[in-house]
Amino acid sequence: MATLGAIWAQSLDGVIGDGDTMPWHLPEDLRHFKEITMGRPIIMGRRTWEALPVKPLPGRANHVLSSREPGRWSDGAYVSTDLPDLNTDAWIIGGGQLYEATLDEVDVIERTLIDVHLADAVTTPVFAPRIGDEFSLTDDGEWQTSKSNGLKFKYQRFERK
Numbered sequence: 326m327a328t329l330g331a332i333w334a335q336s337l338d339g340v341i342g343d344g345d346t347m348p349w350h351l352p353e354d355l356r357h358f359k360e361i362t363m364g365r366p367i368i369m370g371r372r373t374w375e376a377l378p379v380k381p382l383p384g385r386a387n388h389v390l391s392s393r394e395p396g397r398w399s400d401g402a403y404v405s406t407d408l409p410d411l412n413t414d415a416w417i418i419g420g421g422q423l424y425e426a427t428l429d430e431v432d433v434i435e436r437t438l439i440d441v442h443l444a445d446a447v448t449t450p451v452f453a454p455r456i457g458d459e460f461s462l463t464d465d466g467e468w469q470t471s472k473s474n475g476l477k478f479k480y481q482r483f484e485r486k
């Protein structure tokens with residue numbers, strides 16, 4: 326059976342973004358994201374698509390959820406109003422609205438926890454959904470320190486019970 330995953334990075338207090346951007350630069354996490362999603366379809370909300378520095382993200386079929394008609398804005402992506410039925414393992418890659426709307430359908434969560442508090446520090450915080458009792462923490466990695474900026478972070482995996 327095809328597995329639907331969600332992958333995100335968040336601060337200790339649940340912040341995943343500030344307005345349209347991510348409030349940290351963590352190259353290790355970008356590599357981790359690439360390793361996990363490469364070769365798989367990725368599904369994102371329209372705002373996350375618009376904020377991608379490179380689009381479509383290469384090596385992966387890019388699916389964008391939006392009520393808008395496809396057009397020049399969506400060149401390189403498949404646009405749909407609902408989660409596409411892909412029949413293969415796929416990853417939800419953001420943002421806040423899409424994680425919240427799809428969590429009930431997700432089997433696996435790959436979360437990067439970053440050792441900072443940001444809710445009061447950023448202008449327009451966007452939050453991760455709450456991971457409830459329907460998920461177990463199946464992998465809780467060691468804290469690591471970013472070689473580029475000293476941020477501490479760890480990788481966690483949750484699976485639906």
Ligand SMILES: NC(=O)c1ccc[n+]([C@@H]2O[C@H](COP(=O)([O-])OP(=O)(O)OC[C@H]3O[C@@H](n4cnc5c(N)ncnc54)[C@H](OP(=O)(O)O)[C@@H]3O)[C@@H](O)[C@H]2O)c1
Binds near residue numbers: 334405419
């Ligand atoms: N830390 C991380 O791992 C991570 C990852 C990705 C993004 N982010 C952050 O997340 C923020 C963006 O998230 P966001 O919540 O503002 O926007 P978003 O979820 O990326 O996009 C929202 C848009 O997607 C469409 N949409 C969302 N849910 C839908 C549904 N159930 N059905 C149909 N369409 C749906 C709608 O588009 P229309 O308005 O066109 O209908 C909606 O306006 C940014 O700050 C970004 O940096 C963080």
